[in-house]
Amino acid sequence: MILIENYWDQLADVKDELASRGWFPGTSGNLSIKVDENPRRFLVTASGIDKTKRTEEDFILVDQQGQPVYQTELRVSAETSLHCQVYEQTDAGCCLHIHTVDNNVISELYAEQGYITFRNQELIKAFGIWDQDGEITLPIIENHANMELLTQAFAQAISAESYGVLIRNHGITVWGKDAFTAKKHLEAFEFLCSYELKLRQFA
Ligand SMILES: CSC[C@@H](O)[C@@H](O)C(=O)COP(=O)(O)O
Numbered sequence: 001m002i003l004i005e006n007y008w009d010q011l012a013d014v015k016d017e018l019a020s021r022g023w024f025p026g027t028s029g030n031l032s033i034k035v036d037e038n039p040r041r042f043l044v045t046a047s048g049i050d051k052t053k054r055t056e057e058d059f060i061l062v063d064q065q066g067q068p069v070y071q072t073e074l075r076v077s078a079e080t081s082l083h084c085q086v087y088e089q090t091d092a093g094c095c096l097h098i099h100t101v102d103n104n105v106i107s108e109l110y111a112e113q114g115y116i117t118f119r120n121q122e123l124i125k126a127f128g129i130w131d132q133d134g135e136i137t138l139p140i141i142e143n144h145a146n147m148e149l150l151t152q153a154f155a156q157a158i159s160a161e162s163y164g165v166l167i168r169n170h171g172i173t174v175w176g177k178d179a180f181t182a183k184k185h186l187e188a189f190e191f192l193c194s195y196e197l198k199l200r201q202f203a
C-alpha cells in the first residue's frame with residue numbers, strides 16, 4: 001500500500017528547508033515527488049502559493065499528464081508540465097525548481113553557449129561523479145512564455161547525466177531518485193553557480 005502522507009511529509013520538509021534559505025522569492029518555485037509509477041502519480045505544489053508557509057493545501061496529487069486525480073478548487077503549478085517531462089524521461093522520484101539571483105545570473109552569462117560545465121570542484125561528487133577529472137554540464141534553455149514551447153525545449157535538454165536544466169533568467173529545475181538526492185543535487189548546483197560567480201569577480 002502506498003502511503004501518500006509519507007511522500008507529502010517528505011516534500012513538505014524539503015519545501016521548509018528550501019524556504020528557510022530564501023529560495024522561493026515572490027511565490028516562485030515548485031516541487032514534486034512521485035508517489036507511484038503504475039500508473040504514474042505525483043504530488044506537485046499548488047500554483048501561486050506562499051511556499052514559505054506549511055499548509056494542508058500545499059500539494060495536489062496529479063496523474064502523468066499533470067491533471068489532478070481528485071476534484072479540487074486549487075490550481076496545479078503553472079510549470080507542472082516540466083515535472084511531467086522529468087518523470088517521463090528519467091527515473092527521478094523528486095523534482096525541485098527554484099529561482100535564485102545566482103542561478104539567474106549564471107543563466108544569462110552562459111545563455112549564448114547554451115550550457116555551463118563545472119569541473120575541478122569537490123562538490124561534483126554530490127552527483128555520484130568520483131573521477132579525478134569529473135565534470136558536470138548544466139544545459140541552459142530560453143525562457144519561453146508559451147508553456148508548450150518551454151516544455152518542448154526543456155524536454156530536449158533533459159539528459160540522464162545532467163540532473164538539471166537552467167532556464168534563462170528564470171530558474172533551475174533539478175531532479176534525483178528521491179527527495180534527499182534531488183535536494184543534494186539542487187544544493188550542489190547552487191553552490192557551483194555561486195562559486196563560478198564569485199570567481200569571475202576576481203578573474
Ligand atoms: C511568481 S514568479 C514565478 C512563476 O512565474 C513560476 O516561474 C514559478 O516558479 C512558480 O509558479 P507556480 O505556478 O506557483 O508553480
Ligand SMILES: [Zn+2]
Pocket residue numbers: 028029030079097099170171
Ligand atoms: Zn519558475
